[in-house]
Structure formats: structure tokens, C-alpha cells
Amino acid sequence: MNSIRIRQTFLNFFESRQHFIDKSAPMVVKNDPTLMFTNAGMNQFKDIFLDNLPAKNLRVANSQKCLRVSGKHNDLDEVGHDTYHHTMFEMLGNWSFGDYFKKEAIQWAWELLTEVYGIDKESLYVTVFGGDKLDNLEPDEEAREFWKQYVPEERILYGSKKDNFWEMGETGPCGPCSEIHVDIRDAEEKLKTPGRDLVNMDHPLVIEIWNLVFIQFNRLSDQSLHPLKAKHVDTGMGFERLCMVLQGKQSNYDTDVFQPYIKRLCELTGKTYGKDTDTDIAMRVISDHVRAVAFAIADGELPSNNKAGYVIRRILRRAVRYGYTFLNFREPFVFELVPVMVSGMGDYFPELPAQKDLIMRVINEEEATFLKTLSTGIQKFESYITTLGDKKTVDGKFAFELFDTYGFPVDLTQLMAREKGKDVDMKGFEEGMKVQKERSRAAATVDTQDWIELSKGSSDTVFLGYETLVAEVKPLKYRKVTSKGKTMYQLVLDKTPFYAESGGQIGDRGILEAEGIKLHILDTQKENNLSIHVLDKVPEKWPAVLTAKVDEQKRRLTENNHSATHLLHSALRKVLGDHVQQKGSLVDEKRLRFDFSHFAKLTREEIRKIEELVNQRIRDNIQQKEHREMSMEEAVEMGAIALFGEKYGDKVRVISFDQEYSTELCGGTHVHATGQIGLFRIVSEGAIAAGIRRIEAITGKLAEEYINEKADTLDHARELLKNPKDVIKGIEQLLQENDKLRKQIQQLQKAQAGNMIEDLKQGIRNVNGMNFLAMKLEADTQTAKDLAFEMKKQVSDLFLVLGHHAEGKPGITIMISENLVQKKQLHAGNIIRELAREIQGGGGGQPHFATAGGKNPDGLDKALARAEGYLK
């Protein structure tokens, strides 16, 4: 069975059991401070488990793209070395939200695996939770009883809390789980060691393929467990592993999911897979990593230097590094695997074919940058090695510096050191790493306390802010959050006029008022789907009802910019073409920022055209049309464009300004008619990554001020030039003239210096075979320097001491011909230190030339007189 059919079979099976087949949520998570990437199929249903939102469907199944790069399940450093761990993988899952529970979950799992997929029953083992004293939990006999209907008892094992009690995080929903393991060793091996002894022992061929989680508790921050009202089922089956089992392979990488990448890599390198351990590992690493990186980019997460973008960068770099070291790649190559991926997964994940070019460009450029980083690192390393001499050990501190500052992987440092017959002090390296980690951790600790409930009600806060900015609201719950000594409070209301930051539009500010109480809302944010109002303090006693008032001015200015963003988006598509896709957006009261895919710098004409188009629409004063509860199908029919990497519900909101011109899916707030925006002006355009450009623009009064300022500058310039017809030409003439004059001055100065040189020459006396001159003149240091160098050219055996002063500041310059320096063991720097005392200053220089400055011009004569003393 090929992988495409395996996936489809899973979905069909649950669809026929009344499950709603959901799409995969984006792999990159937004609006959740605890999570950067979807790391399990359940992530997108978190709010349902937390009871923040009601479930729309009680039964759901899907295949979810996931990314795991750290934590107990996975460590990036391990991927590729074994044959069954991945960064990016698909998780097949079925869910019950307060609907069916253990009985059906177990029955169906068994049925699907054995009857539909036809896995040999004899090779399956199941585990159930064996209880835990600390948490005062009994073994999960309930699950065991159900399993006994299908599986002989000797293949049902009790598991520890570590393996068989699932928790979402430090706090939150949790419960016992039941895993299905499969033993795919050959018959001979099975005879030698029974499979049951190898379950959960990290054996590569006795592996967990499906985890059925029975969520029935909520854990509070004091570690206590409380039963949930509604019990849920959450299951996850690793797609790649399932393919391995069904295709009779012993490595995930031997399935049709990964083989095409490996084949392509063999083509690119001329190497063969399966002959050399290092080559094999490298090929596995690269095949795995390209999938993670490509999906992230498709979801709009570009490689960058922090947060999620940094994780992506690291994954890609790891792939490049393995290719560099073990496959001898010196040019970008990972991007070449993207077409392989598109043809393998493009049908189920349409974001891949739609953005193939962009994904390839971004990866290619990122690879090129890293290869450059590697080459500067190698340079640093080489020059360090030459300072080592006979020492056998590369300093751990240096290895860490190379890694920390220049991004040079430490294992590469080790490799290169070995080639030079040296080793790396890894202890020192680890030490540096430890210090760095501790520092970061200390800076990032956040203490989040439990919610304190004020009154009952759904946390699915009703948003009133489309219609009103003032409302009577009920506080539902709040909690204290401390980070870096700063304490903030997060508050949830039953309904609110405050817009919570999302879709690029920043959160509202404002106040909450009641009898004798005035609270400042500093920001409004979204955590998953929860609207959180951020306060700096809370009252001792909460009133049942408060008046919420949004800061109107800030909101209106923000709306200007948000609506302008929509107009800009369509203008870009009109002027540049339909390949323009939104890749990011930020809207606040001051400006708007819009990132989009496009492959060339915008010309001045294009920018003007875009501005004109937007301003035209503003003058048309188009009424805003809002469709609040539209189905996705209707919205698409209207011409609305859905963004990749965004998660939409089944009902969407559509905002249009002239349906033909601008129609977008959007939850943000907007002007009623475009005329309100007043004026639109692009202030900057540039690249932020390969194939992605960023425009920043301003609107309304700020745009007006911006233009006025420019006009004023021009007027001013015009006035300064005495109002010429053509200002540019006037300036050009001025510059030309300036250039000409400067050259003339240079020539004059040269001539003058020539004269002065003649004068100076007149004063030369021959003392002890030296052409000695000590003279005072009115000149600055620079002129004196010039004279000194000129004299050196013209006069041999020179010993020149110039005392000079300009604007009250005295200085001394000494020039001695090289041959005198040699012959008489003179040192201008040392001499000048002595002489400078006379003018209350200091100085120094090389043996043949030195300068000094000072404070007392009256001392110059004395200094010059003393100079003669050095003529021995």
C-alpha cells in the first residue's frame, strides 16, 4: 500500500464512523506563548480541552503536520542517526470531545490496524497506565478490560507514569493513555527475545505506533488533579512509522515517503545509499530536514534569527552541514529536493505546489548564506591554528566563541582539529554553553499563576468592538503573571469592545471603570482563542459589572492603517501581478507594514502607481461591506483570498471595499468608508528575505506631515539657491563648481607649500652630518605633517623639528630620515615625548616620524631650543 492510500484509508475509516475530517492546521503556531510549532495533532483543539471553547464537531479526524525539535520526544541532534525519529512528521489522529470514550477508541484502533490495514495480530502489544502512588492514581483497569476482548493478556502491559500518563504541560488537561506497539523483527529474532520485553525499550524494531489518550483530569499549578466534566479522546499515530510497518520495511527512510529524496541525493552526489554509515546518516538528515523547512516556509515562517524562524534556520543549517561534511556539497543543494517533496505530498498539502518557487528561493539563499558563514569560520579557525604552534589542544573557549559568535558548528571544529592532529577541549566548550544557557533561562522565567474565577460564564468572549467602543462588561476570571520582577494581570471578560491583537492589527488600549475604580488596560492579546486584557493592577474587590472604554483615537488611527493595508494589498496585485501573496502584516496607530512575495525591487514608477491606485480608492470613498458569518466556500466565491499558514474556522468574516477591488478574509476593525483614511504614502520598500519584500506606509495626518516636511525641505533648498527654475540642476552646478574650486585650492596649497618648503630649506644647518632644522610656524597639525613628509622627500639626512600653533593649540612634529634613524639610533617618538613637556602635552610616534600636541604655545620656543640637544 503506498503512503497516499495509507493516509486516505485512515481518513475514510473514521469518516464512516461519523468523524468530521478536518484539514491539517498550520505547522507554525501563532497566538500561543507556550508553543512555537504544532507538535501533536491535538494542538489545534487545545481550547476545547481547556474548556475555553465549545467543540463544533464532537468527532474529528485528520492528518496533522507536526514539528518536534526538542523535548522528551525528540532531540534535533538525534534525527537521522536512527531510522525512526523525525523533525517534521504527520500525525494521524481521531478525537472525541465529550462523546465516545475508551471502549470505542480501543475497538476502532484495533479494527483499523488488524482488519483494514491487516497487521499481524501476533506482533502487536498494548500498554495501559499502571497507576501512580504520588498522584494517588489507580491502574487503568477500564482500558485493560476493553483490550482483553481483542488481545491476549500476556500482550497487555502496564506502563509507568512516564510512558502512560499524558500531560499537555505543567498544568492543564491530562489523563492515562494506552499505546499500541508493533514488533517488526524477523521470526528468528522474535524467538530469541519475546517482544513484550522490548516494548518501550527504545528498540528500533519494537516501536509505538499509536497512542490513545483518555483525557479525564485537569492539573492545577499546585500539582493537584481534578476530574473533568467532559472526558475526551485524543489519539495520535505516526504516519511515517505506519507506512514502514505496512510496507514491510525496517526503516522509515526505506518507505515511499522518504525514498524519493534519497534517490535524488544519490543522483546529485553520485553516491549510493546503504554503503557507508556517514553517507546514510547525512542523506537521512537532509531528507528529513527539507520537509520541516519547506512546510515552515509554506506556512509563512521564514528562517530568521529568533524564535520560530531561528528554529527553522537551525534545522536547515544542520542539513547543510551534513551535506557539506559527508556529501561534499559546496554549493546550495537542499532546495533541489523541494520539487521531490511537491510531487510526493503536493496533492494533500496544496500550500506546497502553490509556493514552490518561493520555498526554493528562500532555501537556496539561506543555504548560500550559511556556506559563507562556514567559510569565514574556517578562516578564523585556520588563523587560530597558526597561533597554536605545538600545542595539541584547541581551547574550549575558542571553540565556543567560534560557535557562539560565528555560528560555526562545534563538531565541525572537532573534525577540522582532528585533521590538524589536534583535539578540542570540549569541557571548556560545554562550560561556555552552560553559562550561556543559565543566563538566558534566568532572563526568561515567567511565573503564571492559576486562574481566579470571579463569576461563571463562557470564556468564549463576545467581541463587541465592531460596533461599539464602550460597553458594560462582566469580569470572569483573572490571573497573575510575573516575569523579570514585573507583575501583570491577565483578565478575561464575558464580552468586550477591546480588539485583541491578531491578523497583524495590534491590541486595543483603554480603561475599565466602575464606582471608585479605574483600571488601565495596557494591551489586549490573544492566547489561542482567549481574549486577554492586560492590566498593571487589579482591585481588591471586583465589582460585578464594569464599563469598558477603548482608547478611541488610537483605535481609529489603527483602523485607517488596517483598511489602507487592504487597499495596498489589492493595488500590489493589480500593479505587480497575482503572484503577490501576503507574508506578514503589522498595523498600529502610527504605520502599516506589509510583507509580500515578489521577486524584484519595486521601481519608483511602480511605487508611484501603487500609491496613486490606493489614493484613488480613498477619494472614491468606498463604503465598507462586512459579511460576518460567511461560509468559507461563499467567501472564496466572492473572490476572497485565504492565506497559507492561517487557521480559519468554518464561518469566516469577509471585509470588502468594492467587492471587485478588495475582498479579504479578516477579523480586524476597519474604517466605514475609505475616505476616512485621507491620504496614503509609502515611506519605504525593501527586501527582508529571498523573494519577500516589505513595504512600510503611513496614512492620514502622518502622511500629510511627511509630505509637508519634504516640501519644506525642497522649498528651503530652493531659497538657498536663490529660487532657480530647476533645483536639481542648480545643485548639480553647485557641486561641479565646488569640485572645481576644491581642486584649485589643492593646487594653490601645493604651490604655497612649495614656497614654504623653500623657506624651510633656507633655514637648514648642517650639524654633525645632519641637515637640521627647528622652526616655529603658524599652521595646524595636518599642514605640518604634509610639510614634514614633503621635506623628507626633498632633503636627505633630515632632522626636522616643527613647532606649530593654530587657534591657540600648539603642536610639535618631528621627521628624521630613515638612514639617520639607523645610523644614529634616533627615535623621534622618544624625543618628542621629552619636548612635549615644554608645551604641557604628550606625544609619540615611530622612530622616523612623531607628532605631539599640547596646551601651552609659549613653550614652543623652549622646545625647539631643546631639540638641538639631540644632535650628537
Next chain:
RNA sequence: GGGGAAUUAGCUCAGUUGGCUAGAGCGUUUGGCUGGCAGCCAAGAGGUCAUCGGUUCGAGCCCGAUAUUCUCCA
């Protein structure tokens, strides 16, 4: 969010305890030589040493702030 670093000619980079008239290679312009392929020789142009402030007689170099970029950790 917290550390480390970088910013010098169009490009890639040197620049040693503060004492340079700030250099190199590539590129570029001009001239000469040369039958070729990134040819050779010579001369020249090209710098606000990121920005602002400070220390100092003197700052590309030391200190502080800002900006941008790189990098590691979370």
C-alpha cells in the same frame, strides 16, 4: 527576551599597547604593449573608517548610546 560579535574604497577584506598622508586583492577609468582564453605593463579615480557623543595633546583603534547585520541561548 538575554548574551557575543561585525560595520573601513563599487565588492572581499587587512589595519598589531592610541602616534598613517588609512592599505591589499578584485573591479573600474585612461594610456601603452599584445592575434585569442578572466592577456601583460603603467598611471589614475574612488573613503564622512555606520551615526551621535565622550576620554585624550592626538581616535579607524579606547568608552557610552543609537542604527543595521550576523550569531548563540531561551
